[in-house]
Structures are given as C-alpha cells and as structure tokens.
Amino acid sequence: MKYLGLVPLVCCTILLPSCMKVGPDYTPPEVQLPDAWTESIDSDNKSSFTGSQRWWKKYNDPTLDTLIKISRDANPNIRIARARISESWHQRSVLAAAWYPHAEFTARDEHGLGSFDSSGVKWDYDSSHNQLASLDVGWEIDLFGRVARRVESATAEYEAKIEGYRDALVFINSEVALHYIAYRTLEKRIAVAEEATQNYTEIKRMIDTRFDDGLATKLEKYESNADLLASKAEIPKLEQEKKVISNRLSALLAMRPSEMPNLLSSTSRIPRPPRTIDAGFPAEILRSRPDVRRAERKVAAQSARIGVATANFYPQLSLSGAISYEYFRQGINVETLTRTLGLGPSLKWRIFNACADRNRVREQESKLNQAITLYEGTVINAVTQVENSMTRLQFSKKRHQLLEKATEEYSGAAELMNDAYQTGQVDLRRLLNAQQDYIRTKDESIATLGRNAAHSVRLFKALGGGELPQPKTKSVTN
Numbered sequence: 001m002k003y004l005g006l007v008p009l010v011c012c013t014i015l016l017p018s019c020m021k022v023g024p025d026y027t028p029p030e031v032q033l034p035d036a037w038t039e040s041i042d043s044d045n046k047s048s049f050t051g052s053q054r055w056w057k058k059y060n061d062p063t064l065d066t067l068i069k070i071s072r073d074a075n076p077n078i079r080i081a082r083a084r085i086s087e088s089w090h091q092r093s094v095l096a097a098a099w100y101p102h103a104e105f106t107a108r109d110e111h112g113l114g115s116f117d118s119s120g121v122k123w124d125y126d127s128s129h130n131q132l133a134s135l136d137v138g139w140e141i142d143l144f145g146r147v148a149r150r151v152e153s154a155t156a157e158y159e160a161k162i163e164g165y166r167d168a169l170v171f172i173n174s175e176v177a178l179h180y181i182a183y184r185t186l187e188k189r190i191a192v193a194e195e196a197t198q199n200y201t202e203i204k205r206m207i208d209t210r211f212d213d214g215l216a217t218k219l220e221k222y223e224s225n226a227d228l229l230a231s232k233a234e235i236p237k238l239e240q241e242k243k244v245i246s247n248r249l250s251a252l253l254a255m256r257p258s259e260m261p262n263l264l265s266s267t268s269r270i271p272r273p274p275r276t277i278d279a280g281f282p283a284e285i286l287r288s289r290p291d292v293r294r295a296e297r298k299v300a301a302q303s304a305r306i307g308v309a310t311a312n313f314y315p316q317l318s319l320s321g322a323i324s325y326e327y328f329r330q331g332i333n334v335e336t337l338t339r340t341l342g343l344g345p346s347l348k349w350r351i352f353n354a355c356a357d358r359n360r361v362r363e364q365e366s367k368l369n370q371a372i373t374l375y376e377g378t379v380i381n382a383v384t385q386v387e388n389s390m391t392r393l394q395f396s397k398k399r400h401q402l403l404e405k406a407t408e409e410y411s412g413a414a415e416l417m418n419d420a421y422q423t424g425q426v427d428l429r430r431l432l433n434a435q436q437d438y439i440r441t442k443d444e445s446i447a448t449l450g451r452n453a454a455h456s457v458r459l460f461k462a463l464g465g466g467e468l469p470q471p472k473t474k475s476v477t478n
Contacts, residue, residue, distance in 0.1 A: 020143060020144050020145060021144070021145030021148050021149065021307065022144045022145055022149075022307055022310045022311050022313075022314065023145070023149055023303075023304070023306045023307020023308070023309075023310040023311070024303055024306055024307065026152075026299075026300050026303040026304065028296060028299070028300075029296070029299055029372045029375055029376070031286070031375075031376055031379045031380075033282040033283050033285070033286075033379070033383065034282050034383070036281065036282070037281075037282060037386065037387060037390060038387055038390075038391075055457075055460035055465065056068050056173065056177055058273070058274040059177075059271040059272065059273065059274075059453075060271075060272075061180075061268060061271045063180070063263065063264065063266060063268055064176075064177060064180050064271055066263065067176050067180055067249065067253065067263065068173050068176050068177070070253045070255070071172050071173070071176045071252050071253050071254075072169060072172070072173070074253055074254040074255070075168075075172050075252060075253065075254055076254060077168050077171075077172060078165070078168050078169060078172055080168075081161075081164055081165040081167075081168040082165055084161045084164065084165070085158070085161045085162055085165055087161075088154070088157055088158040088160075088161040089158055091154055091157075091158075092151065092154035092155055092157070092158050095147070095150045095151050095154050096147075096151045096154075098140060098142075098147045098150075099142065099147055099151075100139075101137060101138065101139035102137070102138055102139070103135060103136065103137045103138075104135070104136045105133075105134070105135050105136075106132065106133070106134045106135075106136075107132065107133045107134075108130065108131065108132040108133075109130075109131050110128075110129070110130040110131075111125070111126055111128070111129055112124070112125075112126065112127040112128030112129065112130075113125055113127070114127060115127070127330070127331065128328070128329060128330050128331070129327070129328070129329045130326075130327070130328045130329075131325070131326065131327040131328075132324075132325070132326045132327075133324070133325045133326075134322065134323070134324040134325070135322065135323045135324075136320070136321075136322045137320065137321045137322070138318060138319070138320040138321075139318065139319045139320070140316065140317070140318045141317045141318065141319060143314065143315070143316070143317050144311045144314040144315075145307060145311060146307075146308055146311035146312075146316070148307075149304045149305070149307030149308045149311065150304070150308050152300075152304035152307070153300075153301045153302075153304035153305050153308065154301075156297045156298070156300035156301035156304060157297070157298075157301045159297045159300075160294045160297035160298050160301065163290045163291070163293045163294035163297060164290070164294055166290035166293075166465075167290035167291045167294060169290075169465065170290060170461055170464065170465035171461070172252060173461075173465060174457050174458070174460070174461040174465070175252055176249065176252050176253070177271075177457045178454055178457055178458075179245050179248050179249045179252065180249065180271070181270060181271055181450055181453045181454050181457065182245050182450065182454070183242060183245045183246060183249065183264060184268055184269065184270045184271065184450070185270050185446060185447060185449070185450030185453075186238055186241055186242040186245065187242065188269075188270060188446045188449075188450075189238055189443055189446055189447065190235060190238045190239065190242070192439060192442050192443045192446060193231065193234040193235045193238060193443075194235065195439070195442075196231040196234070196435075196439040197228065197231045197232050197235070199414075199435055199439070200224070200227050200228040200231045200435070201228060203224050203227075203228075203418075203431065203432070203435065204224040204225055204228050206422070207220050207221055207224040207428070208221065216428070220428040223428060223429070223432065224428065224432070227432055227435075227436075231439070246260045246261075246264065247260075249264075270446070270449050270450050270453055271453050272453065273393075273452065273453050273456030273457075274456075277393075277456065277459060277460070282383055282386075285379065285382045285383060285386065285463075285464070286379065288463055288464030289382050289463075289464040290464060290465070291378055291382070292375075292378050292379055292382055292464075295371075295374055295375040295378040295379075296375055298371050298374070298375070299368070299371045299372055299375050301371075302364065302367050302368045302371040303368055305364045305367070305368075306361060306364045306365055306368060308364075309357065309360040309361045309363075309364045310361055312350065312357040312360065313357055314349075315347055315348060315349035316347070316348045316349070317345060317346070317347055318345065318346045318347075318348075319343075319344075319345050319346075320343075320344065320345075320346060321341075321342055321343035321344070322340070322341075322342045323340070323341050323342075324338060324339075324340045325338065325339050326338040382462065385458075385461075385462035386459070386462040386463060388462075389455060389458045389459035389461075389462045390459060392455045392458075393452065393455040393456055393459055396448060396451055396452040396455050397452055399448055400445060400448045400449055400452055403441060403444055403445035403448055404445055406441050406445075407438070407441045407442045407445050410434070410437045410438035410441050410442075411438050411442075413434050413437070413438070414434045414435050414437075414438040417430060417431050417434040417435075418431060418434075
C-alpha cells in the first residue's frame with residue numbers, strides 16, 4: 001500500500017508534457033524577395049499563381065508526354081527518392097514509439113546434463129533444473145519534451161524527403177524534355193544538312209556539265225566537289241550527336257538503347273513552347289519550388305534538435321515495473337524460489353558534465369544558422385534561375401524571329417546567284433558563298449528554335465515544375 005503515494009506523482013507528470021516542451025518553437029525564416037521579376041514574360045502579368053502546372057502538356061507533343069510518364073515510374077533516382085520517404089517515415093515511427101510504454105518478456109527452462117572436472121564429464125541428466133520468467137515494463141514520461149522534439153525533428157526530415165522526391169521529379173522531367181528537344185532539333189538540322197548536300201550536288205552537276213563544255217575551270221570543279229564533300233561530312237557528325245542523345249534518354253527512362261527508336265520513330269517537329277508562360281510573382285518561389293520547401297523543412301528539423309539538446313539540462317523521469325519468477329533445483333534440494341512484483345519511478349539528472357550539454361546546445365544553434373543560410377541561398381539561387389531563364393527565353397525568341405527572316409532573304413539571294421552564275425554575271429565563289437550563307441543561317445535558325453524550347457523548359461523547372469504526382473505518404477500526427 002505504501003506505493004499508492006506514487007499515483008498522484010505519476011498522474012501529474014503525465015499531464016505535463018503538453019506544456020513543458022523546452023527549446024525554441026519553430027518559426028519559418030523570412031527572406032526578402034523582389035515584388036516583381038526584372039524580366040516579365042507577359043506585359044500584363046498580374047496572376048497570383050504560376051502557370052507551370054503539368055508544364056509538359058503545354059507543348060502538345062504526345063511523344064514527350066509518353067517519355068515523361070515512363071521516366072516518372074522507372075527512373076532510378078526517382079525510385080530511390082521514393083524509398084527514402086518510406087525510410088524516413090519508419091525512422092520517425094521508431095522515435096515516436098518512445099511516447100508509449102514498452103515491455104520485454106524473458107523466459108528460460110534449463111535442465112542439467114551433468115558436470116565436468118579434470119577427470120572428464122560426468123553425465124547425470126536432470127541433475128538440476130532452472131526456470132525463469134520475467135516481464136519488465138518501462139515508460140519514459142516526456143516531462144520536458146525531449147521525445148516530442150525528436151519526433152518534431154524527424155517529422156520535418158520526413159517532409160523534407162517528400163520535397164526531395166518532388167525535386168527529383170522536377171529534375172528528371174526537365175532532363176527528359178531537354179534531351180527530347182535536343183533530339184528533335186538534331187533531326188531538323190540533319191534535314192538541313194541533307195538539303196545542303198542536295199544543293200551542292202546540283203551545283204557540282206552543273207559545274208561538271210559546264211566543264212565538259214569548256215565553260216568551267218578545273219579549279220571550279222575542285223571547289224564544287226570539296227563543298228559537296230564537306231556538306232556530306234556534317235551528316236555523320238549530327239547523326240552521332242543524335243545517337244548520343246538517344247542513349248541518354250534511354251538511361252533517364254531506365255530502358256535499353258535498342259528500345260528507344262520505337263519511342264522516337266514518329267516524325268515530329270521541335271516542341272513549341274506555349275505562347276505565354278505565367279511566371280507569377282517572386283514570393284511564390286517559396287511555395288512552388290520543392291528544393292526551397294525542402295531547405296525550409298531542414299531548418300525546422302534543426303530547430304527541433306536544439307530542443308532535444310536543451311532537454312538534457314532537465315531530469316528524465318521514468319516509470320518501470322517488473323514481474324519475475326525464478327525456480328532452481330539442485331538434486332532434490334530447491335535452493336532458490338523467487339516470486340516478485342515491483343513498480344516505481346526512476347529519476348535521472350545529469351548535474352555536472354563540464355558544460356558538455358551547454359556546448360551541445362550551442363553546436364545545434366550553429367547548425368541552425370547554417371541551415372537558415374543554406375535556405376536563404378537556395379531562395380536566392382531560385383530567383384536567379386527564374387530571372388536568367390526569362391531573360392534567355394525573351395532574347396532567344398527575338399533572335400529566332402530575325403534568323404527566320406534572314407533565312408528567307410538568303411534563300412532568295414542563293415536562287416538569284418545561281419541564275420547569275422549560269423549567265424556569267426558572277427563567279428563560282430560568290431555562288432558557293434551565297435549557298436553557304438543560306439545553309440548556315442537556316443541551321444542556326446533551327447538550332448535557335450531548339451534553344452528557345454529548351455529555355456522555356458528551364459523556366460518551368462526554375463518555377464518549380466508545377467503540380468506533380470504525390471507519393472503515397474502517411475499522415476503525420478502526434
């Protein structure tokens with residue numbers, strides 16, 4: 001009955017954890033962001049949300065949709081990121097288990113087989129008999145929130161892993177799109193190289209005919225043949241680049257390189273970005289970018305670790321109990337017979353440890369400062385990426401428009417130069433130069449169109465990739 005006096009103490013301590021959580025309560029760090037982007041995609045950009053939701057759908061390319069769908073399911077980096085979410089959840093569950101009582105049961109039934117000495121073994125079955133049964137129960141009462149802070153930190157780490165998974169999706173989706181755009185761009189550039197080969201073949205045939213008629217020199221014959229061979233040499237170079245891009249795509253999709261031609265067999269234009277891209281406002285970077293949200297969750301996790309370190313200054317109170325039974329017989333004599341039932345509190349308090357606990361708190365505070373600085377750097381980097389992507393996209397569009405016009409002009413000039421050469425008004429070198437200018441400008445126009453599409457993908461990536469598939473996660477409760 002004397003232990004009944006512990007009941008009020010236990011009842012009081014059970015009620016304390018909700019109001020005795022030591023250490024700082026987390027507040028998200030504040031970062032100063034500009035009110036608007038320096039470069040605006042739309043002159044009347046007034047939306048309060050980004051336009052990057054399911055951004056790849058805006059290119060209206062079924063092949064691109066298929067490639068991204070396959071990569072989200074099969075890419076190793078995404079699968080690893082998904083597994084890390086599960087790992088982190090179970091780590092949190094291990095820490096959360098400390099909130100609840102634990103029990104351990106031990107049992108033993110041992111029969112003696114005899115004895116031995118220097119003369120050897122003397123067998124005597126059942127010469128002794130030992131039985132033991134023990135049930136130990138313990139419960140750490142989270143008086144000052146040490147367990148709660150650990151769970152809080154683990155919860156933030158778990159949420160950071162979710163953002164890491166989303167960030168992996170953003171990265172892989174954009175990489176697939178960039179490589180696909182590069183592949184389609186190379187297809188168009190190869191078509192230009194084949195057109196150049198056809199044009200130089202016609203010029204060479206014309207020069208050969210004129211040479212046979214005595215109207216062209218041997219030098220002109222050499223020059224026309226050299227330009228034809230040079231134009232043909234561009235095709236294997238571009239084909240090689242296209243094959244390398246295809247192999248990289250197969251790695252992103254976790255497929256064999258031999259399977260890619262079937263996915264890329266359909267002839268398609270270079271994916272055209274949407275006419276307008278709503279970039280929203282800079283402050284939305286804080287919620288639209290997974291890497292920014294992950295860095296913020298890292299700050300929250302580190303803030304909770306300060307509370308864990310601070311709790312070491314305070315006593316730890318546990319409630320433990322045991323039920324044990326032990327029986328031991330030697331021969332016909334029963335030497336020990338124990339039956340016990342126990343229950344009681346235990347108190348642990350580190351009174352002196354040469355300021356180790358204080359330095360642990362300062363260590364965690366230093367790590368918190370690092371996490372905040374990393375978060376701020378992530379935000380600044382995100383803003384810079386958006387600004388750079390918007391700038392590149394704007395100027396790339398302007399350059400492509402000018403190159404398209406220049407290609408038309410060079411095409412007309414090449415046709416007129418061909419007629420002028422046949423009538424003897426210009427020499428062969430001017431004809432070849434006009435053809436080279438036309439092919440070079442057309443090739444650069446197509447390359448710029450591809451870069452324009454790639455810049456738009458990088459802009460969507462910089463904006464956070466929009467809405468992404470959510471992993472199957474558990475609800476976080478205390």
